[in-house]
Amino acid sequence: MVKNTSASTSTEEKQKQRQALYQLLGRLPSRNRPISAKVVAREETEEIVIEKLLLDLNGLELVPAYFTKPKKVTGKIPVVLFNHSHFGQYEVGKNEFVKGRKEMQSPPYALALARAGYAGLCIDSWGFGERSGRPEIDIFKEMLWKGQVMWGMMVYDNLRALDYLETRPEVDTKRIATMGMSMGSTMAWWLAALDERIKVTVDLNCLTDFQALIEDKGLDRHGIYYYVPDLLNHFTTSSINALIAPRPHFGLAGSLDPLTPQKGLEKIDADLKKVYAAENASDAWKLKVYPVGHLETAEMRRDIMAFLKKWL
Structure with a gap:
């Protein structure tokens, strides 16, 4: 059954919906299993400290990650859980966070966030970065046989x-944000919908209405993981995102982006405004559409950093 997004929902009902959404993610490892971390490398510049980590999150394979923070920091600081994008470039993964990519602005977000006083964390998702090598479709098929959902396994790692x-x-655990572009955008709004520890959400170029995508004959525009x-x-895009309310949420999209049909964006915006x-x-939800395709512009970067400054 599709959830209604036209009115306020009680805290108890939201928790039931979160449980229902999580249950759709297949057979997942226990949320209570111990996790651990090992620092395998450390780099410092005048502005930023970058730790390369190996995280044991799921008990199945180690998860490489970058944790970053401003070089000159005292006390507890806010943190952004950054979710990398896809672009069919499986070798990139978490390197997008510290090295950037041509579809995004400079500097890379690790440095931009450090300059703004934030820590950051980005992990390699299943099939990406140091976890690449096996084709995405092979991972998807094997997981499916085992009752697992690839997207569920990706979400699980980020929740851990x-x-x-x-x-x-x-880290100031009361000031946690999440953000990302493209696949990372989808991860941001799923994570925030499922976990109230996330206080601020920024999704860039992938707030896609599922039904509008079907009507636009656009199912092949998103990867199999999606x-x-x-x-x-059980859910619409709007009803998932409604679980983030009333926490601050900023969606950014391109009017020329085929991954987010305009009709769908308008529906999501109308639903979430209600x-x-x-x-x-009302001031905590914002959707802004820019006259561009599937990329980040300088204006988008300025708007994102301003939103984080206001709410985080």
């Missing part, structure tokens, strides 16, 4: 990454 952040002494069995019988208004938080 939140658990790891809570162990970092320099598709969760049985999802449309949800946030019902929770007396």
Whole structure:
């Protein structure tokens, strides 16, 4: 059954919806299994400290990650869980966070966030970065045979990454944001919908209405990882994102981006405006559409950093 997003939903009902959404993600490892971290490299510049980590999050394979923070930092600071994009460039993964990519602005987000006083964490998702090598479709098929959902396994790792952040002494656990572009955008709004520890959400170029994508004959525009069995019988894009309310959420999209049909963006915006208004938080939801395709512009970067400054 599709959830209604036209009115305020009780805290208890939201928790039930989160549980239902999580249950659609297949057979996942226990959320209570111990996790651990090992620092394998450390780099410092005048502005930033970069730690390369190996995280044991899922008990199946180690997860390489970067944790970053401003060089000159005292006390606890806010943190951004950064989710890397796809672009069919499986070798990139978490390197997008520290090295950037041509579709995004400079400097890379690790440095931009450090300059703004934030720590950051980015992990390699299944099939990406140091976890690449096996074709994405092979991972998807094997997981499917085992009752696992590839997207669910990716979401699980990021939820456990939140658990790891809570162990970092320099992190203010009451000031956690998540963001990303493209696949990372989708990860940001799924994570925030599922976990209230995330206080601020920024999604760049992938707030896609599922039904609008079908109507636009655009299912081939998203990777195989994107598709969760049985999802449309229970949720819409709007009803997932409604679980983030009343926490601050900024969606950015390009009017020329085929991954986010304009009709779908308009529907999501209308739905979430009602949800946030019902929770007396109209100023905490913002969707801005730019006259561009699937990329980040300088204006988008300025708007993102301003949103983080205001809410985080």
